[in-house]
Amino acid sequence: xxxxxxxxxxxxxxxxxxxxxxxxxxxxxxxxxxxxxxxxxxxxxxxxxxxxxxxxxxxxxxxxxxxxxxxxxxxxxxxxxxxxxxxxxxxxxxxxxxxxxxxxxxxxxxxxxxxxxxxxxxxxxxxxxxxxxxxxxxxxxxxxxxxxxxxxxxxxxxxxxxxxxxxxxxxxxxxxxxxxxxxxxxxxxxxxxxxxxxxxxxxxxxxxxxxxxxxxxxxxxxxxxxxxxxxxxxxxxxxxxxxxxxxxxxxxxxxxxxxxxxxxxxxxxxxxxxxxxxxxxxxxxxxxxxxxxxxxxxxxxxxxxxxxxxxxxxxxxxxxxxxxxxxxxxxxxxxxxxxxxxxxxxxxxxxxxxxxxxxxxxxxxxxxxxxxxxxxxxxxxxxxxxxxxxxxxxxxxxxxxxxxxxxxxxxxxxxxxxxxxxxxxxxxxxxxxxxxxxxxxxxxxxxxxxxxxxxxxxxxxxxxxxxxxxxxxxxxxxxxxxxxxxxxxxxxxxxxxxxxxxxxxxxxxxxxxxxxxxxxxxxxxxxxxxxxxxxxxxxxxxxxxxxxxxxxxxxxxxxxxxxxxxxxxxxxxxxxxxxxxxxxxxxxxxxxxxxxxxxxxxxxxxxxxxxxxxxxxxxxxxxxxxxxxxxxxxxxxxxxxxxxxxxxxxxxxxxxxxxxxxxxxxxxxxxxxxxxxxxxxxxxxxxxxxxxxxxxxxxxxxxxxxxxxxxxxxxxxxxxxxxxxxxxxxxxxxxxxxxxxxxxxxxxxxxxxx
Numbered sequence: 147x148x149x150x151x152x153x154x155x156x157x158x159x160x161x162x163x164x165x166x167x168x169x170x171x172x173x174x175x176x177x178x179x180x181x182x183x184x185x186x187x188x189x190x191x192x193x194x195x196x197x198x199x200x201x202x203x204x205x206x207x208x209x210x211x212x213x214x215x216x217x218x219x220x221x222x223x224x225x226x227x228x229x230x231x232x233x234x235x236x237x238x239x240x241x242x243x244x245x246x247x248x249x250x251x252x253x254x255x256x257x258x259x260x261x262x263x264x265x266x267x268x269x270x271x272x273x274x275x276x277x278x279x280x281x282x283x284x285x286x287x288x289x290x291x292x293x294x295x296x297x298x299x300x301x302x303x304x305x306x307x308x309x310x311x312x313x314x315x316x317x318x319x320x321x322x323x324x325x326x327x328x329x330x331x332x333x334x335x336x337x338x339x340x341x342x343x344x345x346x347x348x349x350x351x352x353x354x355x356x357x358x359x360x361x362x363x364x365x366x367x368x369x370x371x372x373x374x375x376x377x378x379x380x381x382x383x384x385x386x387x388x389x390x391x392x393x394x395x396x397x398x399x400x401x402x403x404x405x406x407x408x409x410x411x412x413x414x415x416x417x418x419x420x421x422x423x424x425x426x427x428x429x430x431x432x433x434x435x436x437x438x439x440x441x442x443x444x445x446x447x448x449x450x451x452x453x454x455x456x457x458x459x460x461x462x463x464x465x466x467x468x469x470x471x472x473x474x475x476x477x478x479x480x481x482x483x484x485x486x487x488x489x490x491x492x493x494x495x496x497x498x499x500x501x502x503x504x505x506x507x508x509x510x511x512x513x514x515x516x517x518x519x520x521x522x523x524x525x526x527x528x529x530x531x532x533x534x535x536x537x538x539x540x541x542x543x544x545x546x547x548x549x550x551x552x553x554x555x556x557x558x559x560x561x562x563x564x565x566x567x568x569x570x571x572x573x574x575x576x577x578x579x580x581x582x583x584x585x586x587x588x589x590x591x592x593x594x595x596x597x598x599x600x601x602x603x604x605x606x607x608x609x610x611x612x613x614x615x616x617x618x619x620x621x622x623x624x625x626x627x628x629x630x631x632x633x634x635x636x637x638x639x640x641x642x643x644x645x646x647x648x649x650x651x652x653x654x655x656x657x658x659x660x661x662x663x664x665x666x667x668x669x670x671x672x673x674x675x676x677x678x679x680x681x682x683x684x685x686x687x688x689x690x691x692x693x694x695x696x697x698x699x700x701x702x703x704x705x706x707x708x709x710x711x712x713x714x715x716x717x718x719x720x721x722x723x724x725x726x727x728x729x730x731x732x733x734x735x736x737x738x739x740x741x742x743x744x745x746x747x748x749x750x751x752x753x754x755x756x757x758x759x760x761x762x763x764x765x766x767x768x769x770x771x772x773x774x775x776x777x778x779x780x781x782x783x784x785x786x787x788x789x790x791x792x793x794x795x796x797x798x799x800x801x802x803x804x805x806x807x808x809x810x811x812x813x814x815x816x817x818x819x820x821x822x823x824x825x826x827x828x829x830x831x832x833x834x835x836x837x838x839x840x841x842x843x844x845x846x847x848x849x850x851x852x853x854x855x856x857x858x859x860x861x862x863x864x865x866x867x868x869x870x871x872x873x874x875x876x877x878x879x880x881x882x883x884x885x886x887x888x889x890x891x892x893x894x895x896x897x898x899x900x
Contacts, residue, residue, distance in 0.1 A: 147192070147193065147194065147195045147198045147222060147223075147224075147225060148190070148191070148192045148198075148222065148223040148224060148225050148226060149189075149190070149191050149192075149198050149201075149202060149220055149221070149222055149223075150188075150189070150190050150220070150221045150223070151188070151189040151190075151191075151202065151205075151218055151219065151220045151221075152182075152186060152187075152188055152189075152218070152219050153186060153187045153188075153189065153205075153215060153217070153218045154185075154186045154215075154216045154217045154218075154245045154246040155186075155213065155214045155215040155216035155217070155245075155246055156212070156213060156214040156246070156247060156248075156249045156537055157185075157186070157187050157213050157214070157215065157246065158181055158185050158187065158246070158248060158249070158290065158291060158292035159248055159249050159283045159287070159292040159323065160210050160212035160213045160249050160278070160279075160283075161210045161212070161213070161278035161279060161320075161321075161322070162187060162209070162210060162213050163179050163180075163181065163187065163234050163321055164234075164278060164315065164320040164321050165208075165209065165210050165213070166179040166187075166189055166205070167179060167232060167233075167234055167315055167320075168315060168316075169201060169204055169205065169208070170191055170201060170232040171232055171315070173191075173193065173197045173198075173200060173201040173204075174193055174194075174197055175191040175192060175193040175197055175198065175201055175232060176191070176192050176193065176229035176230060176231055176232050177189070177190040177191040177192050177229050177232055178190055178229070178232065178233050178234065178235045179232075179234055179235070180234070180235040180236065180237055180238055181237040181238070181290075181291035181292060181293060182237070182238050182240070182246075182290075182291060183237070183238060183239040183240050183290055183291050184240075184244070184246060184290065184598040185246035185247055185248060185290040185291065185292070185596060185597070185598070186246045188238065189205075190229075191232070192225045192226065192227075192229055193225075202218075202220060205218070206218070210278075210279070211279065212249055212252060212279065212424075214537070214538075216245055216246070216538075216567065217245070234321060237291040237293050238291075239291065244548070244564055244597055244598040244599050244600065245564055245565060245567060245597060245598075246290075246597070246598075247536050247537070247538065247569055247596050247597050248283055248284050248287045248290065248292055248536065248596055249283045249284065249537065250283060250284050250425075250532065250533050250534055250535055250536065250537050251281070251282045251283050251284055251285050251368055251369060251513065251532055251533060252279075252280055252281070252283070252424040252425065252533060253280060253424050253425070253426040253455075253456035253457070253533075254275070254276070254280050254281070254455075254456060254457055254458055254461070255277065255279045255280035255424075257277065257279075257318065258275045258276060258277050258280055258281075258458065259458070259461060261275060262275050262458050262461065262462070268307065268327060268328075269327055269328070271348070271462065272326075272327055272328050272331070272458065273334050273350055273457070273458050273459040273462060273505070274324075274326055274331050274332050274334075274458065274459075274505070274507070275458045276322065276324040276325070276326070277318045277319050277322050277324075277325075278318060278319060278320065278321070278322040279318070280424070281324045281368075281457075282324065282368040282369070284511060284513065284535065284536060284572075285368050285369040285509055285510060285511050285512070285513050285532075286298045286299065286324070286368070286507070286509070286510050287510055287511075287596075288510050289595070289596075290596060292323060293323060294323045297323055297324075297510070298507055298508040298509065298510050299323060299324060299326065299507070301507075301508075302326055302330055302331050302332060302507070303330060304325060304326070304330055305327065305329045305330035307327065307329070308325050308326060308327055308329075308330055308331075311325060312325050332505045332506055332507035333505065333506050334349055334350060334459070334503065334504070334505045335349055335503075335504055335505075335506075336349035336352060336353065336501060336502070336503055336504075337492075337501065337502045337504060338500075338501060338502075339496050339497075339499055339500055339501065339502070340492075340496060341492040341496070341502065344501070349503060350459055350462040350463060350503065351462055351463070351465050351466050353365065353374075353463060353501065353503045354462070354463040354464060354465060354466055354467035355466060355467065356500070356501055357374055357375060357376055357463070357467060357469060357472050358376060358467045358468055358469055359376075360375070360376050360379045360381060360382045361375070361382070361500040361501060362374070362375045362382055362385065362386055362498065362499045362500050362501075363375070363499055363500065363501045363502070363503055364477055364491055364495045364498075364499045364501070364502045364503070365459075365463075365474075365503045366488070366491070366502075366503060366504050366505055366509075367457060367459070367460075368457060368509070368513075368532075369484070369486070369509060369511070369512055369513030369514070369532055369572075370476065370477065370478075370484035370485060370486045370509060370512040370513065370514065371476075371477035371484065371485045371486065371491050371495070372474045372475060372476060372477055373386065373390075373473070373474075373475050373476075373477045373495070373498065373499060374400075374463075374472045374473055374474050374475075375472065375473045376469050376472065376473070377399050377439045377440060377443055377469060377470070377471045377472060377473055378438065378439055378440060378469060378470070379440060380440040380441070380442045383397070383440055383442040383443065383473060384442055386473070386475075386498070387442070389497065389498040390480075390498065391480055392769070392770070393769050394445050394446075394769045394770065394773060395769060395770035395773070396443065396444035396445070396447055396450065396451060397443055397444070397451075397473045397474075397475045398428045398451040398452075398453065398473075398474055398475055398476075398515065398517075399439070399443060399450065399451065399452055399453075399471045399472060399473050399474060400452075400453050400454065400455060400460060400471060400472050400474040401452050401453070401454060401470060401471040402455070402464040402467075402469075402470060402471065403454065404418060404421060404422060404454065406470040406471060407421065407431065407452050407454070407471070408434075409434075409436075409438075409470055410433065410434055410436070410437045410438055410439050410450075410470065410471075411431035411432060411433055411434050411437070411449075411450060411452060412431060412432045412433075412434050413431060414520060414523075416520045416523060416524075416525070417429050417431060417520050420518055420520070420525065421452065421453070421454050422454065423533075424533070425516065425532075425533030425534065426453055426454050426455075426456040426533065427453060427515065427516035427517060427518045427532075427533060428451040428452065428453045428515050428516065428517045428518070428529075429451070429452055429453070429517075429518050429519070429520070430449045430450070430451050430452075430517070430518070430519040430520075430528070431449055431450055431451075431452050432448055432449050433448055433449060433450055437450075439470075439471065443473065446764075446765075446777050446780060447776060447777065447780045448779075448780035448783050449519075449780070451517060452471070453474070453515060459503075476514050476515070477491065477495060478575075479494060481575070481576050481578050481579050481582065482575075482579055482581045482582060483512055483574070483575060483581055483582055483585040484512045484513075484514055485512075486509040486512040487508075487509075488504050488506075491504075511572070511589075511592065512572075512585070513531055513532045513535065513572040513573075514529065514531045514532060514572065514573045515529075515531065515532050516529055516530055516531045516532050516533050516534055516573075517529040519857060519859075521857075521859050521862055521863065522859075522862070522863050522866065524878070524880055525880055526856070526857060526878070526879060526880070526883075526884060527879070527880075527881065527882065527883045527887075528857060528883060528885065528887070529557070529573045529883065529887055530559070530570060530572075530573070530882070530883055530887055530888075531572040531573040532572065534570075535559075535570060535571055535572035535573075536569050536570065536571060536572070536593060536596065536597075537569075538567035538568055538569045538570075539567065539568040539570065539645065539881055539882065539891070540566060540567060541563075541566045541567065541568060541644060541645075541647075541900070542566075542647030543566070543647065543900040544565050544566045544900070545563050545564070545565060545566070545894075545895075545898035545900050546898070546900075547602040547603055547898055548562065548563065548564050548599050548600055548601050548602050548603075549562075549563040549601070549602065549603045549604070549605055549630075549893075549894040549897045549898045550562055550563075550590065550594065550599075550601045550603070550604045550605065550621065550625075550894065551563065551604075551605045551606075551889070551890035551891060551892070551893035551894035551897070552586070552590065552604065552605070552606050552614045552615075552617055552618045552621070552890060552893070553574070553577075553586070553606075553607075553614055553886070553889050553890035553893070554607045554609075554612065554614060554634060554637075554886050554889045554890075555576065555577050555578070555607070555609070555612045555613065555614055555886075556576045556577075556771065556886045557573070557575065557576065557771075557883075557885055557886040557887045558574040558575060558576070558577050558582075558586055558614060558886065558887075558889075558890070559571045559572070559573060559574055559887050559888075559889075559890045559891075560574070560586065560589055560590045560593060560890050561890035561891045561893070561894045562593055562594060562597050562599045562601070562894070563891070563894035563895065563898055564597060564599055568644070568891050568894065568895075569593060569596075569597050570882075570890065570891055571589045571590070571593050571890075572589070573887060574586045574589055577612070577613045577614050577617075578613070583613050583617070586614065586617060587617060590617075590621065601621075601625050601627060602627050603627050603628055603629075603630055603897050603898075604618045604619075604621050604622040604625070604627060604628070604629050604630070604897075605618070605629075605630045605631075605632050605890075605893035605894050605896060605897035606618030606619075606629060606630070606631055606632070606893060607631065607632065607634055607637070607661065607889070607893070608631045608632060608633045608634060608661050608663075609634070609661035610661075615631070630893075630896070630897040632892070632893045632896045632897065633660070633661070633662070633663060633680075634659075634660030634661055634668070634889070635655040635657075635660045635668055635669075635671045635673060635853065636673060636675065636679075636680045636892075636896060637889050637892035637893045637896060638653075638655045638657070638660075638852040638853050638884070638888065638889065638892055639651070639653035639655055639673055639675045639680070639850055639852050639892070640675065640892040640893075640895045640896040641852065641879070641882050641888040641889070641891045641892030641895060642850045642851075642852045642877060642878070642879055642882070642884075642892075643675060643850070643895065644882075644891060644892065644894075644895035644900065645879060645880070645881050645882045645891075646850075646877050648848045648850070648877055649676065649677060650674075650675065650676045650677075650846055650848065651674075651675055651846060651848040651849060651850045651877060652672060652673070652674055652675075652683070652837050652840050652841040652844065652846050652848070652849050652850070653672070653673050653674075653675050653849070653850040653851070653852060654671070654672055654833050654834075654837050654849065654850065654851045654852075654853075654865070655671045655672075655673065655851075655852050655853040656669065656670050656671070656686075656751035656752070656833070656851075656853045656854070656855035656856070656861075657669050657750070657751065657752055657853035657854040657855060657885070657886075658698065658750055658752035658753070658771070658772070658854060659698070659748070659750060659752075662682075663682070666688075666746075666747060666748070666749075667691070667746060667747070667748035667749070667750060668685070668748070668749050668750070669686075669748055669749055669750025669751055669752055669753065669853075670685055670686030670749045670750055670751035670754070670800070670833075671684070671685050671686075671749065672684030672685060672798075672833070672836055672837050672840060674840065674844055674846070675850075677899055677900070678899075683798060683840045683844075684798045684799070684800070684836045684837070684840055685749045685798065685799060685800070686749045686750070686751055686754065686799070686800050686802055686833075687749070687796075687799050687800060687801045687802045687803060688747040688748065688749055689704065689707060689708045689747060689748060689749075689750075689753065689754070689757075689802065689803070690707035690708070690710070690740075690745040690746070690747050691703070691704065691707065691745055691746050691747065691748050691753065692704070692706060692707040692736050692739050692740060692745050693735075693736065693739060693745070694745075694746055697753070698753070698756075698768065699767060699768050700725075700726065700727070700760075700766065700767055700768075701753070701756035701757050701759060701760035701765070701766065701767075701768065701774050702718065702719060702722055702725060702726065702760045702766060703736060704753050704754075704756055704757040704760070705718055705757040705758075705760050705761050705806065705810075706718045706719055706736055706737075706740065707740065707745060708754075708757055708802070708803055708806045709803070709806060709807060709810060710740045712803070712807050713807070713810060715736065715737050715740055716733065716737060718761075718810070719733040719736060719737070720733060722760075722763075722766065725760075725766035725767070751829065751853075751855050752772070752775055752854065752855060754802050754805070754806065754825075754829065755774065755775035755778055755825070755826070755829075755855070755858075756768065756774040756775060757806055758778060758805075758806060758809050758821075758822065758825045759774035759775065759777060759778040759822075760774065761806070761809055761810050761813065762778070762781070762809065762813065762818040762821055762822060763818065764777050764778055764781055764818060764822070765777045765778070772854060772857075775855070775858065778822050778825075778826070779822075779826070779858050779859065779860060781818050781819050781822040782819060782822045782823045782826060782860050783819070784819055785817070785819035785820045785821075785822055785823030785824075786820055786823055786824075787820075787823055787824045787827045788812070788816045788820040788821070788823075788824055789808050789809075789812065789816075789821070789824035789825075789828065790824070791804070791805060791808060791824070791828045793828070793831050793832035793835045793836070794832070795832065795835065795836055795839075798836075800829075800832040800833060800836055802829075805825060805828050805829070808824075809821050809824070809825055823860070826858065826860045826861050826864070827860070827864060829861060830860070830861040830862075830864035830865045830868070831864065831868060833865060834849075834864070834865045834868040834869055835868070837849050837869070838868075838869065838872050838874060841874060847874055847875060848874065848875045848877050849869050849874050849875070849876055849877065850876075850877040850878070851865055851866075851876065851877070851878055851884075852878075852879065852884045852888075853884060853885070854884065854885040854886070856878065856879070856884035856885075857884060857885065862878065866878070
């Protein structure tokens with residue numbers, strides 16, 4: 147019998163061909179396996195009928211751990227007797243099957259880590275040690291098929307020893323495209339801040355020593371540069387904040403081990419599993435009572451972002467260092483993509499760092515670290531990037547058309563929705579600079595090419611002035627298809643529906659800003675969502691944004707606007723006049739603007755949290771996205787609901803002026819922690835109550851929660867308990883970011899009408 151199989155999925159770069167080879171030999175079959183240019187795989191086997199069918203069944207059941215088979219089309223025929231053995235053929239560069247892709251980068255595996263430490267192994271201390279089961283994939287692939295000439299390893303011809311491993315079917319590096327060693331692979335070297343080489347027999351461990359001493363070092367990894375320094379010494383972190391213009395934004399850190407992480411943070415079983423997984427994302431951990439790292443790592447926050455070493459280089463950094471963890475933050479100028487080229491790093495970071503740890507392998511595609519938070523035992527993805535992208539999300543319904551979603555303006559990603567799978571790109575960032583705009587364009591082009599997608603519709607945000615909206619029109623014109631603008635909060639909730647398979651829900655969506663159907667600034671919405679669209683059935687009270695966008699940066703402006711008419715604005719502003727950039731003069735302008743009464747209004751939940759944060763003296767300036775609200779949540783820990791405000795709902799509107807007024811009036815009677823707890827409890831109870839009322843009116847059983855505020859543990863858990871106590875199901879994200887990183891997926895789902 148002869149069987150010809152065409153397989154799609156994540157099957158290139160994961161040891162699938164070597165697996166097929168060994169499986170065919172095990173079953174006594176002859177034929178061949180080869181990669182396709184569309185990222186699929188062709189398999190031809192011949193042998194007796196029972197062996198062929200057993201082989202095909204084993205393909206699905208015993209596939210390599212990183213492999214994902216999406217489809218396997220098999221054609222049977224008569225034995226041709228043209229093969230004498232089974233072999234791996236050279237790749238077929240053609241093919242137009244859509245739906246396969248290159249796998250994500252994964253962390254160093256256990257066997258490679260053991261070889262790295264084995265003095266008798268020829269890869270002892272080799273920073274770029276990898277095998278078929280680990281190492282960079284997506285970040286080094288220029289095009290499919292996944293063969294060495296199509297990767298950034300094409301500049302490193304294998305030595306005879308590596309070649310022998312590559313050709314040996316019984317070796318772990320059989321057809322591993324990243325195979326390399328000290329003799330033939332990428333080299334690593336240390337330089338000063340001007341790029342002058344510094345002689346060192348062991349540059350990686352030398353950097354570990356420099357970090358211990360408080361120096362700042364730019365470290366080139368698999369998907370871009372990190373900036374690293376010590377975590378127990380405040381001075382280098384303060385210096386880093388000054389040069390990076392990040393006065394308050396928390397820095398991610400890399401702990402030497404899980405045990406080291408537990409020495410300064412609380413680590414649950416779920417969090418430990420994530421930290422130790424092949425993805426090795428950044429996990430937001432709650433600081434422990436004996437937290438001893440510098441407060442400068444994550445100022446005024448109750449949690450800290452921690453990851454574990456995910457390359458051989460990272461593991462070696464800690465070998466002779468005493469620090470329990472290093473700051474390991476993405477090296478990128480404000481609002482620009484992570485740096486990936488050596489020359490660019492030297493040019494742009496020379497004034498920021500003291501040293502560079504560089505290697506000579508090029509990075510094809512930059513990719514930031516992924517970030518996850520565990521809420522109520524389940525994961526909430528904040529940034530879906532390294533380790534995830536571009537692996538697809540499996541959907542419960544099939545789309546009849548192929549849709550490209552280009553995302554929003556902040557924390558952008560792109561998405562290709564194809565059949566029952568959604569391919570979401572790595573984190574792109576805020577599309578506010580030409581560099582990030584170009585990065586988004588390149589990411590879209592690469593994703594479409596890798597998946598061999600024939601895009602039939604392009605979805606974007608409803609906001610007419612977003613740069614991503616202009617990019618959507620550009621792609622639609624080039625591809626000859628229509629553009630589908632999707633309202634921002636509907637996209638959030640459609641991403642939740644697409645992920646969960648729920649066809650109808652009353653969704654609560656809370657964030658900072660989204661362009662509404664009425665042209666106003668939405669941000670605290672209750673929408674009835676279904677396959678044919680949505681209706682806005684409730685929202686938070688509209689509040690004035692004094693000075694427009696300035697109110698998003700300086701939340702005292704929001705507080706003064708909300709309380710205008712109840713409290714003299716000067717009583718709010720003058721005691722805190724030093725918190726305004728222009729002092730008393732600015733306060734006068736704000737009062738004047740309130741009297742004129744021509745300020746834009748918003749229903750944003752984020753702005754309410756910001757106002758409360760400012761009134762309680764927690765945060766007066768937003769220096770990074772979500773800062774006032776994040777610090778408010780941290781203040782909530784150990785608090786209690788002292789206000790006990792009952793939801794005040796006027797028709798379809800949750801009133802918030804009463805909440806802000808109560809917080810203002812009770813500041814001298816209760817602690818900031820108790821009032822912060824009370825404020826978030828009121829918002830959660832009110833939104834849950836109104837959503838339940840609307841769901842009951844509409845006969846809808848599911849209530850969803852999405853948007854950036856869904857990362858707030860207190861609000862999310864409070865809403866969940868209220869909803870479930872009332873007999874409805876509470877739907878939240880687990881695979882897609884609730885924030886703007888999931889917008890591209892939601893746009894694509896909305897446009898596909900699944």
